[in-house]
Amino acid sequence: MRIVLFVLLALACFNAFAQTGDYPDYRSKKELFSRIIEKDIRSDIASFSMAGIDESVGKLPLKTLPITGFGTDYITFAGDNIEVKITAAPFDKAKHKLGFYEEKYLVKIDNKPYFGDYGKVPRTTINNVMVVINKDTVAIPATAFNDLHNPIFSFYDKGVQKTQNKVYLSADGHKIYVYMLKREDGGSYEVTWVIQDKKYVKRVVDFGFLK
Template structure:
């Protein structure tokens, strides 16, 4: 046993290491560190885990309260703003899946975010933003490759809580829609609305690695 056990352990370690060796095609063009607009970057740093190094001395942004949520949606609302995110079920049969060593690395020819390496289960189906009487168009390209959104979690006492939020800039120009999924090493999805128009998205992954 003194000889066999170390050999078995070594084999297990090697097998696990080989199992994790697959290419990561995810790019970082939408990461927080790539945001060059100073006012937007300063606001993002107040709530993003990816921006925690720049959050010192920054005051929290005003947040919009959660109005309602369920297994497949979450809505935030105040007197002037309503934001709703809806999810859907991922159907592999409707997509072209690229595998490496049994790991999913691309969907429809593109890298994706969420549970990278595994087959997605849930999608972001739509994001609806209504400011006053105006509806802000959010293109599907802002979320088509973002999977496994999470609306709530159970704390140790069994109470449902959320880490997500909708935040308002101090000058009133910008709205930040934020989702945090602490599974799969941590993923942050943020959409920026400025002057009632969709500006950009910010996507960070492995923030809890």
Template sequence: MRSLITLCLLGFSIGAMAQDEPLPDLRNKRESFTKYPKGEIRDDLATFTIGGIDERLGKNPLQRIPATDFNMKSITFEGNNIKVVISSGPFDASKHKLFYYYEKKYLVKIDNKPYYGDYGTVPTTAITSVTVIVNNKDTVAIPPTAYADLFHPDFTYSEGGTIKTHNAVLQSADKKRLYIYMVNSESIGKYEVTWILQDNKYVGRVIDSGIMR
């Protein structure tokens, strides 16, 4: 009888552990702020990113290019002969390979890569393009690989009945570097990403994320 009770309790414990299986974070940290090499770009990033807040003291803020239009599907920044447009669209899961963790409870990879936004579940929206135009004519190519793993972009939020945005485009004091900054503020798996352009060329991105439950 005692063995039967022990076995039942063991089964219950295993079941409870299975139900409470945590969501693993497979997203690598190689592109985080802490990994970015010291220099002018890191100093610039520290002035506005959450990841660089510990290094912000004593640094002058960068010039911001204003957001001139934003809604649920896109955001546009214009100023200083620069125009930046970030656009989104529906995510079609049937066109992608989905990899789940723990008996299909949590989605952790899309097309064999960890992803950002709606982490753990199937995303509903994705970034479709990041367009940069300088001097009203020249387009700076932002490769799809720079945003293919980013989902659920948050272009707006409401504060006291006013629609605002956390996102920004910032320019270095010498005008040589441009930073396109976007924040996803969902409660689970939030992330912030900055696309970096130098001398009108895309040179990389910095992305930080965290799971908050």
């Protein structure tokens, strides 16, 4: 599977401009996989992410948490005294300031770029990422997910419901990686939320691949 993904990724490019070339892409590159400086986190994320596939050779797969449920607006995982839930809600454009390029392409929401069918008004938005470890809830700020839109928690393949989202556990037992992939015709995005010792550390966001 990863060989197929590698071929697809090799054919794609990370562009500085939007998918169609008709409007600018203001999405930040500060959170890209290539910008990760922590060697242990970078090594772990390389083992499962699309952006890190070039560095994944020879790495052992990380343990994953079992999926306990998913639907159109949520996905849940549980195991090893860890619970994870990602939820989405309809995007209410009336509650946001929408910034259009040439009055046609949406490029900013509330004066910030966003992820998820960039250039179009989102249909849904992630409204919460919950991580509970040994009954302690990890505080994850809204800024870690409120610019992520149109998530896909599951899909059907030959009549079987599947998901590309996972929760990975580091070999040292200190880190949890909550991973979500959103495929898009114009260029997909992926996000990994990093939890270490019951604290939210950062997120890693890559975009513009698998067109």
